Amino acid sequence: MIRESIVITTDLKKKPHIVPMGIIFKKNKIIISPFIPSQTYLNLKDNPYAVINFTEDVNIFVDALLGKKKFKIKPTKKIKSFYLNNALTYLEVKITKFIEDKIRPKFECEILKETSLNSFKGFNRAQLSVIEAAILVSRINIISMQKIKKEINYLKIAIDKTAGKNEKIAWKKLIKKINNKK
Numbered sequence: 001m002i003r004e005s006i007v008i009t010t011d012l013k014k015k016p017h018i019v020p021m022g023i024i025f026k027k028n029k030i031i032i033s034p035f036i037p038s039q040t041y042l043n044l045k046d047n048p049y050a051v052i053n054f055t056e057d058v059n060i061f062v063d064a065l066l067g068k069k070k071f072k073i074k075p076t077k078k079i080k081s082f083y084l085n086n087a088l089t090y091l092e093v094k095i096t097k098f099i100e101d102k103i104r105p106k107f108e109c110e111i112l113k114e115t116s117l118n119s120f121k122g123f124n125r126a127q128l129s130v131i132e133a134a135i136l137v138s139r140i141n142i143i144s145m146q147k148i149k150k151e152i153n154y155l156k157i158a159i160d161k162t163a164g165k166n167e168k169i170a171w172k173k174l175i176k177k178i179n180n181k182k
């Protein structure tokens with residue numbers, strides 16, 4: 001199963017890089033699959049550790065996707081990295097295997113430590129819509145505008161019916177990005 005997370009990797013100078021990424025749970029391991037080229041790929045090659053954050057704060061998904069660099073983070077204890085203040089749970093992982101691929105290699109990870117900061121409060125449909133719309137925006141240069149707009153119209157139903165303030169803010173940023181696409 002793929003779970004949408006915020007992956008924090010660090011370069012050799014310990015500078016954090018924060019991105020949304022779908023990770024796969026495979027028995028007791030985790031697979032991270034960054035596309036090439038990407039900073040996440042380079043960081044994992046240089047420094048084989050990562051922090052997988054699970055959060056309900058959809059603005060972090062949107063802001064990271066749209067290129068924001070600064071987030072509220074704190075240092076992790078087991079590895080030399082960082083976790084999101086707003087994570088419900090985060091996993092400190094170590095890369096144990098690299099599966100090469102020219103387009104989308106895989107990093108298999110061992111979980112060194114799991115920390116829970118808050119409880120999951122249930123699904124919210126608007127949050128799911130924001131995540132789906134963020135995926136569309138991440139592919140804005142390869143999917144037709146017609147398809148993107150059609151899907152956005154459907155996803156908006158859950159935004160109108162179930163969004164809180166945070167989801168509405170995240171949604172607006174994505175719509176602005178889509179509307180600004182030439």
Ligand SMILES: Cc1cc2nc3c(=O)[nH]c(=O)nc-3n(C[C@H](O)[C@H](O)[C@H](O)COP(=O)(O)O)c2cc1C
Binds near residue numbers: 020039040131135
């Ligand atoms: C919900 C979501 C899941 C994503 N999953 C992946 C993924 O599994 N692999 C990937 O390379 N990019 C994924 N992306 C896109 C990356 O977040 C984005 O392209 C990012 O900039 C990665 O490149 P970077 O490491 O150079 O910053 C995802 C985006 C979203 C919104």
